[in-house]
Amino acid sequence: MTTSSLGYPRIGEQREWKKALEAYWSNSISEDDLHAQLKEIRLNHLRKQKRAGIDVIPVGDFTYYDHILDASVMFGLIPKRYDYSGGPVSIDTYFAMARGNAKAPACEMTKWYNTNYHYIVPELQDMTPTVTENRLVTLYKEAKDELGIEGKPVLIGPYSFLKLAKHYDLSQTEDWLKQLTVVYSQVLRELEEAGVLWVQLDEPSLVTNVTDEEMAYVKDIYETLHADVPNLQIIVQTYFDAVENYDQVVELPVAGIGLDFVHDGGKNLHAIQTKGFPGDKVLAAGVIDGRNIWKAKVVDKLALLEQVKQVVKTPEKLWIQPSSSLLHTPVTVQNEPELDSVLKRALSFADEKLIEVVTLKELLYSDQSADHTAIRENQQLFKDIEATGWRKQEPDTEAFSEVSRTASYEQRRPKQLEKWNLPILPTTTIGSFPQTKEVRRLRAQVKKGSITEEDYKTQINDYISTWIKHQEEIGLDVLVHGEFERNDMVEFFGERLEGFAFTKNAWVQSYGSRGVKPPIIYGDVRFKQPMTVEETVYAQSLTSKPVKGMLTGPVTILNWSFERDDLPKFQVAFQIAEAIKEEVSALENAGIEMIQIDEPALREGLPLKEQDWKTYLDWAVHAFRLSSSHVQDTTQIHTHMCYSEFQDIIDAIRALDADVISIETSRSQGDILSTFEENTYELGIGLGVYDIHSPRVPSEEEMSTILNRALKVLPVERFWVNPDCGLKTRKEEETIAALKLMVNAAKHARKQVATTSS
Template sequence: MKTYAYGFPRLGKNREFKRLVEGFWDGKLSEKELLKGIEELDRKREEAYSKVDGHPTGEMTLYDHMVDQAVLFGLYTAKSLQEYFELCRGKNALHMRKWFNTNYHYLVPDFTGKELSLSDLPYPKWKRRSSNAYIIGPFTFVKLSRGVKEEEFKERVKEVAALTARFVKEMEFKSLHVDEPALALELSKEEWEVLKEAYEELAGTGIPVNLFTYYGSIDNLKELFELPVKGIGIDLIHDGGENLKQLREIESDKRLFAGVVDGRNVWRNDLFKTAEKLKELKWKFNTVITNAAPLFHLPVSFSGATLPEELLKKVAFAQEKLEELNLLVEVLEGETERAEEWVEGLKIPFGRIERVRERVAALKEEDFIRKPAYPERERVQKEALKLPLFPTTTIGSFPQTEEVRRIRLLRKKGKLSQEDYDTFIRGEIAKAIQIQEELGLDVLVHGEFERSDMVEYFAEKMKGIATTGNGWVISYGTRCYRPPIIYGDVERDGQMTVKEIGFAQSLTQKPVKGMLTGPTTIIAWSFVREDLPLREVAYQIALALKDEIADYEKEGIKIVQIDEPAIREKAPLKKREWKEYFDWAVKAFRLCHSSVKPETQIHTHMCYSEFSEIIEYILLMDFDVISIEATRSKGDIVEAFEKVNFDRQIGLGVWDIHSPYVPSVEEMEEIVKRALRVIPKEKFWVNPDCGLKTRRWEEVIPALRNLIKLALKLREEKQ
């Protein structure tokens, strides 16, 4: 059997991608130096692929594949790298959305009023006459874009397919690797017809096409195999067994790229079990062994990872996943020695905590219900907090300066005592409180200077979760994070955040929010154990957070924010599976706060979600205040709240913190006034759309000053 891999991380083992692109943004690298560095990084990716028989070319991007193809198809003009990056992070940056149910964000092209035509990218992404050139398929590209009405979807897909066909002929590609992950969604009969027409257009080029689907099962796999393509890539990991079941009923001479190595989770492959699956397939299809999803969801390599020895023997990152493909070939050929050594660690159990399992087993329905109901809580909280109309706040974090990162690294390396580190953090908190007081914010935050990441920080404070040290993964653009690994039963290892929040509250008479990351987001942004239902993992984490909130109340903290930015992202791709997922996700959130006092105000934060789809589930979470992103969508999110009886308080983000651009009072006001058509002024908060960790103080202070000017103006007008 042959092996094939795709989606190898562009980040680089030492985050070279981040340093190159940000170096260009900061003026430290010329365009020539940037492109030369990117070319060298791509060469290293090619070296990694040398372990397998085949892979795509043209997978490198300077920011995101969707924006690349949006420029290619003439939706936007980018004749220079400066213009290209303006689409990514400037004043007119494209809307950002999660890539299916992952923590990767993509930039959303907008077809509204646009005529398509082939255009050039301002950097060399594809090479002429390439073998197996990578593109996002026309169906997925249009399906994931904005500004395409239902009645024009077919024509837009045909347009993109025609331009794609013209492009690949002009480039004289020898073959194509086409990603169509949108085929894992629930598709209508009409959409399948659109797909067929698009691939008939591509087939007309005479260039062989290998079409890859992933992230789940395909509802109509037989019809997929009838498309005029050479090969089909299928996810046989996250399909719930559905794809394999359908393959047993299909007869085809097409090449099957069998996705049997997990590209989304870090656990080692049970090679011998997988080999049995491949033996069944190889007699029916011309089978190639491949990964079941792009490998960019994984860190580059576990070489140097700071993991317990028992855990190291259970995991594999991107480079090791490539090796697993070869190990599977060896098993199929009867060579089992290396494979037996590889899977030995899977047999070693560790991380079980009986008291945690007993606590989850003892949960009753009343443990998920907060009393009294919201109207009574709202009255009590209004009296207790005495906040003005249009209260102002931020989402949680403040700039993580070079000095903050340097001091945190010194502590991590053992070169700074815990006492000195704590003194430094208290100093940063004190500065942040002073800045917020001087600006005039109403609800303050401590700044999160002690936190490297909103999930990783809590992972370090909990049993049953490990952090990787160097396991970096791209979230969007150049922004990367290190997903922890949930390997065992989870509980608090003592107080996690109370010391810092309590100190901040001691410095001011204004309320300081206690900041926590919710259970579903911790799960979504971690690599999660697969031997326990996600429901139970979520409840374990929720109980740990519940204990933390109880300690907040003892410290006099009156507002607690439980962030759940990933609650939409984690939802299954097929809506018929939503009810089961949202049942445990909502209950896990409610479990965190169900026993707090009526006067304790519970906030949550979400970002870059399609809220209209999940608004009914959001309402069930029973928070008091929600803050959400609205800047890149220009306030379109309010449409979701027009359709329901939304009685809670809400803060729509009026400042896009993913861009260095400082918005004016007028620009912020445009978003607020649109929202106030739907949301009562008494329930409206004014805040940025996300945390300020990645921004600089010289951007933060003027933007917050404008935000507060807006709130004061609104109070004067609306009193």
């Protein structure tokens, strides 16, 4: 029997990867230094997997920014705006595609399936794929020559790559797949010539709704690849759900199929038991959760593997592995000395998950009696968790009752117009302002006790005061306090609610060098005391303009945390919603009557199969309304969503009944506006007119282009103007310059509207 891994976290135990990238971007190290530092990090990750006892170790999962961007670059799919002229792609062009530069905006970035990881979207317009440089050969040889590791090169599969791309007509799907198959064949032939034994082609899109026509394309792709490289052993790897078209997938002419037995709802297991599994193929069984951080119940996992063994009777044909890449988990629990002892024992990060995989292999063909040390210790752990009393609420799967505001939007709107008296096309921001080193140092000092709480509050108020002045000088209509006291939009609230635990070093990559430390929801969530009132009220005291209260919504807090796995997700969301509801009341009672409850992760949590959407959206909408529907008619509820394929959930967005929703439009070049060209949206909407994830300051003309297009499809009286997202990652000078241009664009648009009206 074989143990395997699908991918390892890039970020490093102490975020070494992030630090190296940012040092290069700030010109603190040279390109040679960057390559050297990242090579050492990459080799160290391979060493750790080898020491853990993993038999088949992936190479090629490590990246300088994003693995999908790596594939785009390897296949020469470089948009014309980057002045690419062929051959190997320079590091500057690579990073320009990810981050933008002075000449060209970045490529679009969006969520990786239903995770909080962001990938760089391939663009296919007016291009022909060609292999620029086979990085997988280089990485394979590096692992073999320097560490003696017979690595398994990993690459996104051609079908999933195309499904993740944009700017191609659906009628061209077959043609594009044929073109991609040509370059994939070349890459695989070169790998075969280099001596590679196994290649992992990731096809997560095979767990989504796949049409018969698309499945026929997939069959053609893999028949062509098999004919081109008949001796190379390819494993088609799926994850995040059960495969669609199971019969056709397992009959693909490849050496192995990887299935997720954690997030499949039992469907993959049912499929292999009722339909069998080809005896000539490897079944790579993902049995350890690659997305959450709880230690597995060993007895349950062994029982699952015993059922798999009944189907895959030859030990050599069964691989044990995580359910997905460990990219979505922190590196190791060993760097968390301050966690509660029982909680720490209950956690399993990437390094610990590899050990769990190896332990299962050892146990599966050995004495599995209850006296076995590994089993006995694991069972005692779960008894100790139960004894803590963290989890008192019992699962409740009953239907939930309707929650709504007392007045409809059309009834509320005139009252709000009278109360707020804003100009048409009101301008605002999404919430946060630049989190400088000084701000972060200040938070660290108060946490360590090196400054008093009083001194800390005084300095935070100074930042708030400075940015209230900046906003007034810029000319924004609705202001925010800047969120300088907040480390992270989820962590901040979790630290102030019951049921959450926090780590010191459990970083997970979100996009590029941006890491997050998801809170751990280990018990029942409860409100303790007001969390945001003091800073918001202080900001409002400094200006006559409205200041929004800024909250994170219940679905986002859930989706951006490592949630407990003993309750249904919706029930945990409702617990959080009840807590946020109390915070909304506290703000309203303090005179803050414009309140933004951000739900950037609502679309992200959408199940990968369309037939499962309604159940999720029903409880997600209910959670939001539970937190927001109790307010007065004049209280204006805002929400914000990032990188949403808005057309998929427009009915659910409407059902939130938020007075204003702001969404991203700039990085997708305004493509989302097509949703409003095809659908009526009756509530207020703010379209992000510039990309905050890039250091590039856009021109006023670029913002005006988005504004003008929007005004053709949206009623001007319901249209707000704002950036794409919060501004915490940007520098002060970038932020002020961009916001001034945004306000100018809005003012010019107002004049155009006034001229047209007259």
